[in-house]
Amino acid sequence: MxxxxxxxxxxxxxxxxxxxxxxxxxxxxxxxxxxxxxxxxxxxxxxxxxxxxxxxxxxxxxxxxxxxxxxxxxxxxxxxxxxxxxxxxxxxxxxxxxxxxxxxxxxxxxxxxxxxxxxxxxxxxxxxxxxxxxxxxxxxxxxxxSHPRWLLDILKNDYPDCWQEIVTANNSYPPMALRVNTGKVARDTYMTMLNQAGITAHRAPPWTPAGIMLDNPVDVNKLPEFMNGYVSVQDLAAQLSPDLLDLKPHLRVLDACAAPGGKLAHILESEPGLNEAVGIESDRFRFGRLQQTLDRLQLKARLIHADVRETATWWDGVEFDRILLDAPCSATGVIRRHPDIKVLRTPADIETVITVQRELLSALWPLLKTGGKLLYVTCSILDSENDQRIREFLNKHSDARSIIIDADWGINTHHGRQTLPGQNNMDGFYYACVQKT
Ligand SMILES: C[S@@+](CC[C@H](N)C(=O)[O-])C[C@H]1O[C@@H](n2cnc3c(N)ncnc32)[C@H](O)[C@@H]1O
The missing domain is CATH 1.10.940.10 (NusB-like)
Incomplete structure (x- = not known):
């Protein structure tokens, strides 16, 4: 060059x-x-x-x-x-x-x-x-x-009534949403700060109490007090974990796949009285980004660079009250943000992530207290990575029961709930909550 x-x-x-x-x-x-x-x-x-x-x-x-x-x-x-x-x-x-x-x-x-x-x-x-x-x-x-044929076939099978809306949304420009660090500043106060900076925005729907939707994307450096941790960039569909985890003071929480730290930071912002929050990440480069996220937001958690499946290498034997498993996935719910996914992903990649998702669920289950909850999340819209994984898991674990998610967002999928790209201006995310009995 x-x-x-x-x-x-x-x-x-x-x-x-x-x-x-x-x-x-x-x-x-x-x-x-x-x-x-x-x-x-x-x-x-x-x-x-x-x-x-x-x-x-x-x-x-x-x-x-x-x-x-x-x-x-x-x-x-x-x-x-x-x-x-x-x-x-x-x-x-x-x-x-x-x-x-x-x-x-x-x-x-x-x-x-x-x-x-x-x-x-x-x-x-x-x-x-x-x-x-x-x-x-x-x-x-x-x-x-403009989708690969194999992906179109899966989407037509999984969403016979709305696959065209999904692929159309995948080809659109993504909106920019923010999550206010409510430990530092109230959402309405931050809305005023945006307004004073000449950035027009509106409050997100009630299911994302810290969410703000910008009318137009802006450079993060133009966001008031960004470097001082007042706000993060995060799609509204990614802002649903704290409520579903049913966070309370004194709980011990594990974020099993934590980098770059968006959801772990949101957990810490939502419930500052946790006993402990532990974040695990296996990728060294992404582990660095996780640390940077928490530093910028001035939040603290115990961060461990490890493969979470190898529990003998990092787990102290004390069970967790809550586990967030934001699993590696095909990322087919965020194609509008990363359109190269359509070009780079192959059917074999889907098989590979399904195996990892299965292994992660099995490895984490013994770490959860009786009565504790595990929240399984993906930014995939494929049934094979979502409900199918939870169904298989429930069939194998008699001490697991699925908790129905009663919500105003997304669609019911039997074991969990799915947001679809573009619906309510959100990305495609899957959430399922499982309790140990
Ligand atoms: C979907 S991303 C997590 C996003 C993160 N929860 C957030 O909200 O910012 C999945 C992460 O899991 C990590 N990961 C994949 N396999 C892992 C494993 N076996 N142990 C720990 N981390 C793993 C990936 O490197 C990736 O950073």
């Missing part, structure tokens, strides 16, 4: 790396954006990367028709550039002649001037044939809804 690279070249390199190395946008993009001096260019590069991921299956379908020879593995940057060109035509307001000239020019920045003819021909061909091409898109479900 040269220091002269513009936003389109940076976006092409990011997408190339994502496709070639199967790395996530959130892990790659920040480093590349540092190569752009102006905020406006950073915003455009980000928009192009997220937009191409959001519409990847549609844009790649179009490319399949427009390019008649195979793009070599070493030229994924050129494929990425073509996707960027098509994205601008389809979803940005860039004038068509500017799309062609600006995109063709990027070949020089990528040191592949041989590709200028190809990029020019493909984009002009799209302009000429767009009506006909878009009819083809309409006729192909994967292209039309």
């Amino acid at each position: 040269s220091s002269q690279s513009g936003p389109r070249a940076i976006a092409a390199l990011v997408i190339q790396r994502l496709l070639d190395k199967r790395q996530t946008l959130s892990s790659i993009l920040p480093g590349y954006l540092k190569g752009l001096v102006h905020k406006k260019d950073q915003a455009l590069a980000q928009e192009l990367c997220y937009g191409v991921m959001r519409w990847y299956f549609q844009l790649d379908f179009l490319l399949g028709i427009l390019v008649n020879k195979h793009i070599k593995a070493k030229d994924t940057d050129i494929k990425a550039l073509l996707l960027i060109g098509l994205y601008q035509f389809r979803y940005l307001r860039t004038p068509p002649h500017a799309v062609v000239s600006a995109t063709v020019e990027v070949c020089n920045e990528l040191h592949k001037s041989w590709a200028k003819g190809l990029v020019n021909a493909v984009l002009r061909s799209y302009q000429r044939k767009s009506k006909h091409l878009l009819r083809n898109v309409e006729a192909d479900l994967s292209a039309r809804y």
